[in-house]
Amino acid sequence: xxxxxxxxxxxxxxxxxxxxxxxxxxxxxxxxxxxxxxxxxxxxxxxxxxxxxxxxxxxxxxxxxxxxxxxxxxxxxxxxxxxxxxxxxxxxxxxxxxxxxxxxxxxxxxxxxxxxxxxxxxxxxxxxxxxxxxxxxxxxxxxxxxxxxxxxxxxxxxxxxxxxxxxxxxxxxxxxxxxxxxxxxxxxxxxxxxx
Amino acid sequence: xxxxxxxxxxxxxxxxxxxxxxxxxxxxxxxxxxxxxxxxxxxxxxxxxxxxxxxxxxxxxxxxxxxxxxxxxxxxxxxxxxxxxxxxxxxxxxxxxxxxxxxxxxxxxxxxxxxxxxxxxxxxxxxxxxxxxxxxxxxxxxxxxxxxxxxxxxxxxxxxxxxxxxxxxxxxxxxxxxxxxxxxxxxxxxxxxxxxxxxxxxxxxxxxxxxxxxxxxxxxxxxxxxxxxxxxxxxxxxxxxxxxxxxxxxxxxxxxxxxxxxxxxxxxxxxxxxxxxxxxxxxxxxxxxxxxxxxxxxxxxxxxxxxxxxx
Numbered sequence: 001x002x003x004x005x006x007x008x009x010x011x012x013x014x015x016x017x018x019x020x021x022x023x024x025x026x027x028x029x030x031x032x033x034x035x036x037x038x039x040x041x042x043x044x045x046x047x048x049x050x051x052x053x054x055x056x057x058x059x060x061x062x063x064x065x066x067x068x069x070x071x072x073x074x075x076x077x078x079x080x081x082x083x084x085x086x087x088x089x090x091x092x093x094x095x096x097x098x099x100x101x102x103x104x105x106x107x108x109x110x111x112x113x114x115x116x117x118x119x120x121x122x123x124x125x126x127x128x129x130x131x132x133x134x135x136x137x138x139x140x141x142x143x144x145x146x147x148x149x150x151x152x153x154x155x156x157x158x159x160x161x162x163x164x165x166x167x168x169x170x171x172x173x174x175x176x177x178x179x180x181x182x183x184x185x186x187x188x189x190x191x192x193x194x195x
Numbered sequence: 196x197x198x199x200x201x202x203x204x205x206x207x208x209x210x211x212x213x214x215x216x217x218x219x220x221x222x223x224x225x226x227x228x229x230x231x232x233x234x235x236x237x238x239x240x241x242x243x244x245x246x247x248x249x250x251x252x253x254x255x256x257x258x259x260x261x262x263x264x265x266x267x268x269x270x271x272x273x274x275x276x277x278x279x280x281x282x283x284x285x286x287x288x289x290x291x292x293x294x295x296x297x298x299x300x301x302x303x304x305x306x307x308x309x310x311x312x313x314x315x316x317x318x319x320x321x322x323x324x325x326x327x328x329x330x331x332x333x334x335x336x337x338x339x340x341x342x343x344x345x346x347x348x349x350x351x352x353x354x355x356x357x358x359x360x361x362x363x364x365x366x367x368x369x370x371x372x373x374x375x376x377x378x379x380x381x382x383x384x385x386x387x388x389x390x391x392x393x394x395x396x397x398x399x400x401x402x403x404x405x406x407x408x409x410x411x412x413x414x415x416x417x418x419x420x421x422x423x424x425x426x427x428x429x430x431x432x433x434x435x436x437x438x439x440x441x442x443x444x445x446x447x448x449x450x451x452x453x454x455x456x457x458x459x460x461x462x463x464x465x466x467x468x469x470x471x472x473x474x475x476x477x478x479x480x481x482x483x484x485x486x487x488x489x490x491x492x493x494x495x496x497x498x499x500x501x502x503x504x505x506x
Contacts, residue, residue, distance in 0.1 A: 021261050028258045029472055036253040046256050057262055124250040132251070146213065147248050153215055168206040171213075172241075179244040 005069040013060055020060070024053050027070060030149060031077050037144040038081045040133050048084060052077040067158075074149070075159055078141065085137060131181035139174030142167055200227040202234055212241050229501050239494070246487050249480055255473070259465040 003011075003022065011019035031052050036045035055076050056063075063072060132140055138160065145151045145159065156167045200207055200223045210216035211224040228234050 017262050024260050024262065025468070028260055032256055032258055033253045036256075037251070042254055042256060045253070046258070049258065050260055053260055053262070121250055124247060125252055128247050128251040143248070147245065153210070153213075165206055168209045172205040172209045175209075175241045175244045178248070179240050182244065182247055 006065065009060070009063065009065070009069050012057075013063075020057055023069070027073055028053065030070075031073060034074065034144060034149060035077055035081055037132065037148065038078070038137070038141055039084055040129070044084060048077060048080045051080050055080070071155060071159065074145070074151075078159060081141075082137075127182065127185050128178075131178050131185065134181060135174050135177060138162075139170045139177070142170040143174045143178070146171060200224045202227075202231060208234070208238060208241070212238065212245075229497060235494075235498060239491075242487065242491065246484065249483050249487070252476070252480075255469060257465065257469075259461075259468075 003019070005023065005026070008019045008023045008026075012023065028049055032045055032049040035048040035052075036042060039045055039048065052073060056073055059076075063069075067075075132143070135143070141160065142156055145156045146153075151159070153164050153167050157164045160167065200220075207216065207220065207224060211221060211228075214221070216224070228238055
């Protein structure tokens with residue numbers, strides 16, 4: 001039987017550690033991906049992810065279920081990311097993908113994707129990552145929450161503590177700057193080229 | 196939002212882009228975009244940026260976090276590896292109010308890759324130092340050693356130390372070596388060595404070599420004597436001790452093997468989960484990319500249709 005987040009939260013609050021471990025298993029990848037895309041460093045993203053669950057576990061008795069459990073987790077992760085960035089006091093550095101080794105890539109990619117496609121995808125991924133790192137933190141977070149975590153404008157506004165219109169503006173500005181940066185780096189948007 | 200869309204209303208355009216506006220607004224914007232080339236281009240550019248964003252995947256990380264209780268018998272706590280005590284995390288301003296559950300820690304799947312905590316490293320260093328110290332004392336106190344206070348010899352440095360060695364030990368080869376070194380050192384320090392003729396230097400070196408040879412021979416004889424001397428332990432006792440040591444070693448190896456096997460099984464499971472998640476994500480990406488492409492094509496066709504109709 002698959003438990004919902006709410007069920008697992010209730011059981012965890014009753015002292016069932018395994019239920020909380022189920023929640024971790026369910027949410028650790030999205031939280032890690034979110035942290036990585038916001039702060040841009042693998043090890044630190046892992047630490048933020050770990051801290052998020054640690055903090056969530058400690059604060060579980062205070063969680064009243066007014067928001068979704070996932071929203072609450074993202075809120076904690078976002079606060080931790082902000083703290084991390086405050087501590088760094090500098091623009092996040094981006095860990096570039098290591099040199100593309102065709103054999104390694106082939107082993108990782110499996111038979112679905114050709115080596116050329118995989119290398120190209122890695123290349124695009126690195127370019128996008130670089131461009132995203134140049135965006136202001138609010139715009140980057142808004143884009144990450146919208147694009148990769150499928151949140152609504154309202155949810156993002158609640159998480160970021162700003163009006164709905166601000167979220168839309170951040171998204172528009174972020175995407176526009178991103179497009180310009182990608183164009184500058186030789187990644188001319190395909191649709192514009194076609195038109 | 197009104198049903199009439201104005202050029203430059205970026206908020207509405209973003210809502211349309213993410214399909215998060217009312218159906219009436221959706222239609223109004225769609226109609227406008229079909230007629231306004233600038234807005235169509237703007238929308239297409241935003242969409243292409245989104246398509247690029249789909250290619251960005253974070254690197255795979257070994258996560259597999261688990262909450263383990265301190266009194267949980269199956270938990271890895273205290274000095275066992277892989278457990279990260281809560282108190283050691285760097286201070287982070289709370290995003291939520293902490294309701295502390297003492298003795299709870301979060302462990303990760305791959306404990307051998309994590310660095311040891313500072314206290315464990317310090318303890319290991321102390322242990323190593325103590326072992327080294329003990330070895331030094333034991334060696335120094337064995338019969339035939341040249342000094343009864345080896346540590347005092349080590350602790351003192353400089354010319355006085357070598358002098359102390361030379362006077363404390365009597366009639367052994369090492370005494371000779373020490374005194375020779377002392378002579379050589381003092382000669383060097385006073386600058387006499389520089390004034391010696393090459394022949395004299397060679398003679399001195401040969402003398403030194405002979406002394407070394409004699410010392411070495413004496414040392415070998417002493418070692419052979421020590422080995423052949425009866426130890427006072429009977430053969431049966433020795434055998435029993437060796438057997439006990441062997442059994443202990445075997446048990447240790449078995450424990451280690453069991454631990455490693457459990458770890459491998461756990462890692463295999465977590466890797467399987469990672470792979471499954473990766474496959475799912477890849478499928479989602481392919482799905483998303485295909486959807487975006489289809490949408491682009493459809494819009495392009497619509498646009499071309501409209502342009503051809505207008506002409």
